[in-house]
Amino acid sequence: MTRDPAKQARGRAMVSALLFVESAIIIALGLWLVALTIAHGTNDPLPLIGVLLFVLLGAGGLAACARGYRNNMYFGRAPTVLANLIAIGVAKYQVDAGLWFTALPLVILASATLYFALTTIPE
Numbered sequence: 378m379t380r381d382p383a384k385q386a387r388g389r390a391m392v393s394a395l396l397f398v399e400s401a402i403i404i405a406l407g408l409w410l411v412a413l414t415i416a417h418g419t420n421d422p423l424p425l426i427g428v429l430l431f432v433l434l435g436a437g438g439l440a441a442c443a444r445g446y447r448n449n450m451y452f453g454r455a456p457t458v459l460a461n462l463i464a465i466g467v468a469k470y471q472v473d474a475g476l477w478f479t480a481l482p483l484v485i486l487a488s489a490t491l492y493f494a495l496t497t498i499p500e
Contacts, residue, residue, distance in 0.1 A: 380498065388497030389446045395490040396443035396457060399464075400436040402486075407432030435460075451499040458494055461487040 410428050419425070439460065442453025464487035471480035 385497055388493050389449065392457065392490060392493045392497055393443045393447040395486065395493065396439050396446065396453075399460075399486065399490065400439040400443065403432060403436040403439065407436070446497075454494060454499075458491060461491040461494070465491075 407428060410432075411425060414425050414428070438456060442457050442460075445451065445453040446457075464483055468480040468483045468487070471477075471483065
């Protein structure tokens, strides 16, 4: 089965862009949590360090996957699929809590990224 190289390039570009968007969202959420921690006057620095560590690891991992897709390397395919399946699971809990306004954009973004990551097959 032959694959259209232009279609594969568009798919890689789409996955890369969506992963960079997800990475930016994680950084924004991390900064928001840090701001909340500071605003509420929490004196314990360990939770703040934990938040910062997970934000850096999560956003950095997604950005590395995005760069890999952009450079025609598929080492980030499995982490991309796993991260977006986890995001869909998180959205289910958000729906159960009545947070439809956050769950719906999360499902749309994760589903789109998952679709493009699974349909952009390496040669």
